[in-house]
Structures are given as structure tokens and as C-alpha cells.
Amino acid sequence: MPIDAILFDKDGTLFDFANTWGAFGRNVLLRLADGDNQRAAELGRIIGFDLETVTYSEDSIVIAGTVEEVAEVLVPHLPDMEHEELIDLLNVESASAPQVPAVPLAPFLKGLRDVGLKLGVATNDGEMPALEHLASAGIRDHFDFVAGYDSGHGFKPGPGQLLAFAAHVDVAPERVAMVGDSLHDLQAGRAAGMTTIGVLTGLAPAETLAPFADVVLPNIGHIPGWLAKD
Structure with a gap:
């Protein structure tokens, strides 16, 4: 798919x-x-x-x-x-916590948008800090949707934020990939019927993420290559 x-x-x-x-x-x-x-x-x-x-x-x-x-x-x-x-x-x-990007984010996200992908963020952080973090990294405008635990869609591992994103960008859940570093992210993705991509820039090891992931990648920078193979 x-x-x-x-x-x-x-x-x-x-x-x-x-x-x-x-x-x-x-x-x-x-x-x-x-x-x-x-x-x-x-x-x-x-x-x-x-x-x-x-x-x-x-x-x-x-x-x-x-x-x-x-x-x-x-x-x-x-x-x-x-x-x-x-x-x-x-x-x-x-x-106000300084954010350390997992990869150079602006060119990475621009590359995804340039091939027509809709992009969003779903975090168990609050919406206000999330928006501040994205803005501080200069990437807020790359996203069509940003939801925190307090945005009215619930929080992960529930699928509410994920389904709200799919509805917002008018894309069927089965054509959406959920990317995360924790079991909460991947469990939410499975509950929403989405493809799940685990990354190793958090604290969970690959063997923890693998049972709930369609693929586990070193970091988000590997996503375009993986999509191209699919």
C-alpha cells in the first residue's frame, strides 16, 4: 500500500x-x-x-x-x-529546552513535502511546548497538523491523534505511516491501522520496537530510502 x-x-x-x-x-x-x-x-x-x-x-x-x-x-x-x-x-x-535534531530536519522534511507527502506531529508533550520546539528548529511550517496530549484527540498509545491527522489531511489511515521511538507510538499506529516505523534515536532498543514495527530504522533520515524500496 x-x-x-x-x-x-x-x-x-x-x-x-x-x-x-x-x-x-x-x-x-x-x-x-x-x-x-x-x-x-x-x-x-x-x-x-x-x-x-x-x-x-x-x-x-x-x-x-x-x-x-x-x-x-x-x-x-x-x-x-x-x-x-x-x-x-x-x-x-x-x-524552552534546547532541541537537538535527530537529522538536519529542514532539508529532510522539505524532501518529503516535495514528493507530495502530507506531514504531521503527534506527541504526548503539550501542544504549546511542541509548537515552540518545532518553531525553534525552523520547521513548524513543514507540518500540516500538530497535536499534543492536550489538543482534544487523546494521547498515545490511543489512536485518537493519529486518526485526527488522517482525517485532517484526507488520507486513509492505511496510507499513513506512524514514526516513533517508543512502544506507545507504534501501538498507537497499529491501533489506527497505519504502517509503523520504529527509530532508534530514543531509548528503546530495536528488539523492543520490532514486534510492533513494520520496519526499525536507525533514524528518520532512512525513511526516504525505505519508502523507495517499498
């Missing part, structure tokens, strides 16, 4: 996860802990983040969870902070 549209996850897919979110995690945790390293390390363990090595565990809730889910896990350990207040802080902090 030909592919007429591609929907990308954001973190770990368009942007390299470890290089983008390591410093963010450290900075946010130290802020929440008022600069206390031991307290920040304790908060880090709760969300699967090692403050010393500035790395996330493969099962960290930060990788595929929504901001609300991350806040829900942290807020019981922050007695002076309300859930909504923590969500707002995480959204503001994440919106």
Missing part, C-alpha cells in the same frame, strides 16, 4: 531524546528540589532519571508519558505544590 502521509512523534524521533532531555531533566529536578542535589536525585529516581549520569531509564515515564502523568507521579513528593501548578511549570520549562 503506497504511503501518502507521515505522522511523526516528536521527542526521540524528530529530536534525539538523550541529547535533548538530559539537561532539562537535571535542571527541572534541581529547581523542584530548591538546589538540593540529594533531594533532586530522589525525585529523579521516581521518574526513572539518574541525576549523576543525566540519563533516563528505558522505562522512564518521561519517555512516552504525558506531562500530566509525569506531574501525577511527582506531586505526592512535592507537598508545597499543586498538580496544575506542577504541570504549568513542566510545560514552561520544556518549551
